[in-house]
Amino acid sequence: MNAPKNHTISKFAAKAALRLNLIIMATPVFLYFTQKKTDVLGQVSFPNKLALLAPILLLVTFTGLLIGVLKNKYQRIDLNWLFVLCSLFLMLYLILLYVRIFPAF
Secondary structure (H helix, E strand, C coil), rough: CCCHHHHHHHHHHHHHHHHHHHHHHHHHHHHHCCCCCCCCHHHCCCHHHHHHHHHHHHHHHHHHHHHHHHHHCCCCCCHHHHHHHHHHHHHHHHHHHHHHHCCCC
16 A cells, blocks of 8 residues: 555645644734734725635635545545645735734734
């Protein structure tokens, strides 16, 4: 039962991407409760309602791929790599959003 090397790498990358995303998503909760005054709603504004479409679509895509990857238990190489790519875009978006919300820790 030797798995191809690409399968092992994609499985490891998908698991690492999932863990990094969970850490990045949990960071603002920690920062919100440790800072004295944080007006999150006052610091970020979206002038156009269509500007919310891209992050919502990215989060829905991430969730759908996450369900697909976990349902197949990391066995499908193509889903693993799509999940990693989507995770990278989501991490980049979240980091840019958090820098705007929490400019100085």
